[in-house]
Amino acid sequence: MLGEGILKGMAETAKNFAGSFVSKERLTTVEYPEERIAPAENARVFPFLVYDSENWEKGLRCVACQICEKECPPKCIYIDKSKDKKPDYVGKQQFYPTRFDIDISVCMSCQICVEVCPFEAIKMDTQFELATDDRFGGLLLDREQLAKSNEYYHELHPTEAAEVDARLAEEKAKVEAKAKATEAAAAKAAADAAAKTAAPASPTQAKPEGGQD
Amino acid sequence: MTAIFYLIAAITVAGGLAAVLLKNLVHCALAVTVAFGGIALLFLSLEAQFAGFVQILVYIGAVAILIVFAILLTRGSDIPKDGVFSKTWLTGVAIAAAVFAVIGYAVINSVNAIPQQDAVPHVTVHDIGLALVGPYVLPLEIVALLLTAATVGAVIVAMHEKGGSE
Amino acid sequence: MIDKADQIFVLLQHWLISFLPLALQQPAAVLIGVIGIISVFPAIFALTTVFERKGLGRIQNRLGPNRVGPFGFMQPIADAIKSLTKEDVVPSTANGPVHFLAPVGLVVAVFMGFAVLPVGRNMVLVDMDAGLLFFFAMGASTEVSVFMAGWSSRNKYSLLGAMRAVAQMISYEVVLLLSSVAVVMITGSLSLTKIVEAQNQYTGIFPHWYIFTPWGLAGFVMYAIAATAETNRSPFDLPEGESELVAGYHTEYSGFKFALFFLGEYLAMLSISGLGTTLFLGGWSAPFSFLTFMPSWFWFFSKLMLSIFVFIWMRGTLPRLRQDQLMNFAWKFVLPFTLLDLFVTALWRFMGEGLLRWFVCSAILLAAYIIMGRIAMVRKQFGPRSYRYAE
Numbered sequence: 001m002l003g004e005g006i007l008k009g010m011a012e013t014a015k016n017f018a019g020s021f022v023s024k025e026r027l028t029t030v031e032y033p034e035e036r037i038a039p040a041e042n043a044r045v046f047p048f049l050v051y052d053s054e055n056w057e058k059g060l061r062c063v064a065c066q067i068c069e070k071e072c073p074p075k076c077i078y079i080d081k082s083k084d085k086k087p088d089y090v091g092k093q094q095f096y097p098t099r100f101d102i103d104i105s106v107c108m109s110c111q112i113c114v115e116v117c118p119f120e121a122i123k124m125d126t127q128f129e130l131a132t133d134d135r136f137g138g139l140l141l142d143r144e145q146l147a148k149s150n151e152y153y154h155e156l157h158p159t160e161a162a163e164v165d166a167r168l169a170e171e172k173a174k175v176e177a178k179a180k181a182t183e184a185a186a187a188k189a190a191a192d193a194a195a196k197t198a199a200p201a202s203p204t205q206a207k208p209e210g211g212q213d
Numbered sequence: 214m215t216a217i218f219y220l221i222a223a224i225t226v227a228g229g230l231a232a233v234l235l236k237n238l239v240h241c242a243l244a245v246t247v248a249f250g251g252i253a254l255l256f257l258s259l260e261a262q263f264a265g266f267v268q269i270l271v272y273i274g275a276v277a278i279l280i281v282f283a284i285l286l287t288r289g290s291d292i293p294k295d296g297v298f299s300k301t302w303l304t305g306v307a308i309a310a311a312v313f314a315v316i317g318y319a320v321i322n323s324v325n326a327i328p329q330q331d332a333v334p335h336v337t338v339h340d341i342g343l344a345l346v347g348p349y350v351l352p353l354e355i356v357a358l359l360l361t362a363a364t365v366g367a368v369i370v371a372m373h374e375k376g377g378s379e
Numbered sequence: 380m381i382d383k384a385d386q387i388f389v390l391l392q393h394w395l396i397s398f399l400p401l402a403l404q405q406p407a408a409v410l411i412g413v414i415g416i417i418s419v420f421p422a423i424f425a426l427t428t429v430f431e432r433k434g435l436g437r438i439q440n441r442l443g444p445n446r447v448g449p450f451g452f453m454q455p456i457a458d459a460i461k462s463l464t465k466e467d468v469v470p471s472t473a474n475g476p477v478h479f480l481a482p483v484g485l486v487v488a489v490f491m492g493f494a495v496l497p498v499g500r501n502m503v504l505v506d507m508d509a510g511l512l513f514f515f516a517m518g519a520s521t522e523v524s525v526f527m528a529g530w531s532s533r534n535k536y537s538l539l540g541a542m543r544a545v546a547q548m549i550s551y552e553v554v555l556l557l558s559s560v561a562v563v564m565i566t567g568s569l570s571l572t573k574i575v576e577a578q579n580q581y582t583g584i585f586p587h588w589y590i591f592t593p594w595g596l597a598g599f600v601m602y603a604i605a606a607t608a609e610t611n612r613s614p615f616d617l618p619e620g621e622s623e624l625v626a627g628y629h630t631e632y633s634g635f636k637f638a639l640f641f642l643g644e645y646l647a648m649l650s651i652s653g654l655g656t657t658l659f660l661g662g663w664s665a666p667f668s669f670l671t672f673m674p675s676w677f678w679f680f681s682k683l684m685l686s687i688f689v690f691i692w693m694r695g696t697l698p699r700l701r702q703d704q705l706m707n708f709a710w711k712f713v714l715p716f717t718l719l720d721l722f723v724t725a726l727w728r729f730m731g732e733g734l735l736r737w738f739v740c741s742a743i744l745l746a747a748y749i750i751m752g753r754i755a756m757v758r759k760q761f762g763p764r765s766y767r768y769a770e
Contacts, residue, residue: 002752006697013438013696020437029441239530243477246523266512274519274552278545281526285538338509338569 041157044111044124046104049146052089056147061121063094068113068122076106077113088119089168090175102146104130105139120164123153217258225251238284246277263338385674388415389501412504416493423683424645425455431691438695462638470533470631477531482632482639484524489643492517492650497572499663499676510571511563514654515556518609521647522548525618528640529628541628543702544611544618550709551608551615557717558601561594561724562658571654575662584668588661593741594724597748599659601717603689606651608705610644613694619644620699652686653679712751719747 019026030037053059064081080099088094113122125148132138154161228248232241249272256265299305345353383390396407429452433443444451469478495510497503507513522545529541563569566577580587589595608615618627629640656662660682663675700708723740730736 001749009696010692013692016440017434017437017692017695020440027437027440027442031442031445237474240474240477243523243527262507262509263512266509266516269516270512270519273523274516275549277523278526278549281530282542282545285530285542338512339567 039126041159043126044109045126045128046107046109046124046130046141047102047113047122047146048125048148049100049143050121050123050150050153051147052150054149056144056149058086059089060096060143060147061089061119062097062100063088063119063121064097064100065118067116067118071112071116073110073112074106074108076103077101078103090172092175097143100143100146101140103140120168123157123160126156218255221251221254221258224248225255239281242277242280242284245280246273249273249277261336263336263341381672385500385676387674388499388676409504416504417490420490420493420646420649421642423649423680424642425459426452427645427649427687428458429454430687431694434688434691435695438692459638462635465634467634467636468631472533473631474531474533477527478631479636481524481528481531482636482643484527485521485643486639486646488517488520488524489646489650492647493653495571496650496653496657497575497662498653498679499674502663502676503572506572507570509569511559511569511574511654511658514571514650515552515559518555518647518651519552521643522552525628528632532628532631534631537628537630540618540630544628547611547615547618547702547705547709548609550706551605551713554601554605554709554713554717555609557714557721558598558605559654559658561598561721562589564721564724565589565728571657571662575657575664578661579664581668586661586664586666586668588659588664590659590661592727593737593744594720594727595659597716597720597723597744599655601713601720602655602659604713606648606655607690607693608709610648610651612648612690614697614700615705617699617702617705648690649683649687652683652690655686656682716747716751720744 016026021027050061051057051059052061064079066079066081069075069077069079078099078101079097082096082098085093086096109124111124114124130139150161150165153164225248228244228246228251231244232248235241235244249268253265253268253272256268392408392411395411396404399407429444432454433445433451436443444454447453447457469475492514494504495507495513503510525544525548526541529537529539529544532538562574566574568574578586578588585591590599607613611619613620620627629637632640656679663679665671665673665675665678723743726743727736727740730739
């Protein structure tokens with residue numbers, strides 16, 4: 001009958017109106033700065049650098065391989081490689097970035113840098129309230145501002161962080177097992193050589209140091 | 214009462230004069246609307262409520278709109294280059310004066326024909342209604358027929374235009 | 380005591396003018412009435428704007444404004460300050476006097492309409508014999524100022540919006556008038572106070588409001604549709620909605636002039652709701668006979684606010700009608716139905732008291748509605764699209 005659709009529509013809006021006072025699903029608005037909705041687990045805004053130990057300089061996972069700088073579509077990452085090396089989490093000597101700047105006014109949050117990093121060093125943050133009135137550098141985040149701890153990473157993306165940690169621990173275990181195996185082989189070879197030459201064999205190999213203290 | 218009459222008359226005459234003297238045609242239409250309003254006020258000052266309100270409703274609410282639509286749809290709002298007065302304006306004034314004289318003569322003599330009444334006759338809408346379906350029913354029906362013919366004619370003209378342009 | 384509460388404003392007015400000499404008392408009484416109207420109805424307008432924004436928000440799953448004042452009810456004050464302090468931008472090619480006078484004309488015409496509404500018992504500003512006609516005359520004058528606004532802006536889109544608005548207002552004016560004529564036929568008078576008094580009777584506990592009769596219900600629905608279209612309210616707000624899309628007749632107005640247009644539109648909505656209340660919902664009479672102890676002006680304003688809520692509700696529910704759909708609806712459905720309603724009203728009058736006339740009138744109106752609905756719905760068959768010029 002003519003007019004039926006209008007009446008049904010009006011009944012629906014009346015339900016919406018009345019329901020907005022009593023149920024949360026009819027009033028989905030959150031009054032922003034006082035209440036906030038927690039971001040979803042795979043939310044992504046701008047990247048940050050993960051560091052492992054308490055000291056952000058020592059524990060920074062980034063080895064300045066510059067892959068993310070090259071892959072970044074709007075080219076918003078600026079990296080300077082260091083001249084010396086420092087040991088990483090498995091003990092291998094690696095370069096480190098003396099300068100790692102991300103221009104977040106350019107960054108488009110595409111997560112490509114995260115996808116291509118072989119060292120799980122750069123991950124996505126969820127902080128978006130980064131507006132500033134300093135227009136000559138306020139949106140250029142440097143190494144210190146970008147470095148955030150692994151515990152923070154666990155808080156943001158627990159499942160991802162747990163996966164990453166598992167993988168890194170596996171890597172470390174493999175490297176250590178390999179090192180032990182080579183050490184055992186070297187010790188055996190040295191013992192054989194010592195037995196042959198009857199000269200005291202001195203362990204010259206330094207034990208590999210673990211990255212995790 | 215006469216002060217109010219002079220005021221209303223001044224408004225009406227000013228509106229009428231503006232309607233013929235202004236250059237922009239839409240301004241003229243709006244000035245004639247003011248003149249209509251003045252006439253409605255005259256009716257109201259004579260306690261003819263029905264006539265006054267119908268004047269506003271019909272003239273200002275419909276006829277004025279009709280005039281402005283006609284002006285706009287026929288591109289009449291271009292300002293004429295050589296002024297609003299034609300070369301034969303003296304003849305126009307003479308004819309208008311003659312018409313005014315004839316009408317004035319008829320009105321003044323008719324007032325003299327009707328005996329002077331002391332009280333203003335109070336005509337209610339009820340009386341007007343009774344008069345329209347009683348003694349004046351034939352003029353009412355003829356006017357209705359005329360309006361129907363005009364409406365049908367307008368629809369036919371509009372339909373032909375739409376049909377002709379395809 | 381009950382009587383005093385009912386007549387409190389009238390008594391207040393009499394007390395205030397008792398301080399003046401006798402010669403000045405009549406003009407002073409009218410002046411007090413005018414001041415009352417000018418203060419009350421814009422206050423209701425301010426309240427309406429808040430209710431509209433919050434109501435629409437709740438319908439749309441969000442909160443309305445809730446920062447200014449408790450629950451956002453001081454928002455109109457913020458809006459008023461904003462519109463007063465904004466720069467008044469007038470296009471350089473606009474027609475100066477006409478551009479200035481358009482909002483003034485609109486607001487004046489709309490305010491005049493409030494003079495004949497009976498707000499309570501003995502509470503009319505001017506009790507005219509042809510009160511209803513005066514109201515419609517004032518409503519018709521608003522069309523001229525809408526046109527003036529659109530034309531004087533020297534903007535093609537403004538002009539187009541104004542022409543469409545005027546065409547819409549004229550079409551629905553006819554419907555408005557004809558649906559009110561049914562009420563006038565039954566009451567026998569154009570005076571709004573007599574119309575309310577005719578509805579102020581009770582059989583048992585039920586009132587004699589015209590909406591409770593078959594012709595009155597049909598007439599009220601037609602009147603409501605026409606009132607929504609007259610005041611350019613959703614779903615008939617194409618002239619206004621064009622403001623959001625391209626332009627409308629008040630696009631070249633800023634600051635206080637725009638606020639005047641806004642005020643004029645909402646006041647027109649209030650006054651036309653007030654007239655609808657008077658004609659069909661019984662004006663200031665109480666809904667049940669045992670509720671007459673409450674003041675009459677309370678009932679009038681409650682019914683007015685109820686109408687406003689229904690307007691807001693419809694705005695939140697219905698999508699906008701296109702201009703040709705709107706005009707088709709007016710001339711092909713609403714107007715014939717209103718003429719039929721007039722006929723049924725006459726039948727009601729001349730059938731005399733009794734149950735028979737209820738059945739006959741309801742049957743005729745229902746049958747006509749269903750038949751016309753079927754005709755209106757069947758006409759638009761959706762077939763393959765055809766093009767006029769592409770072949």
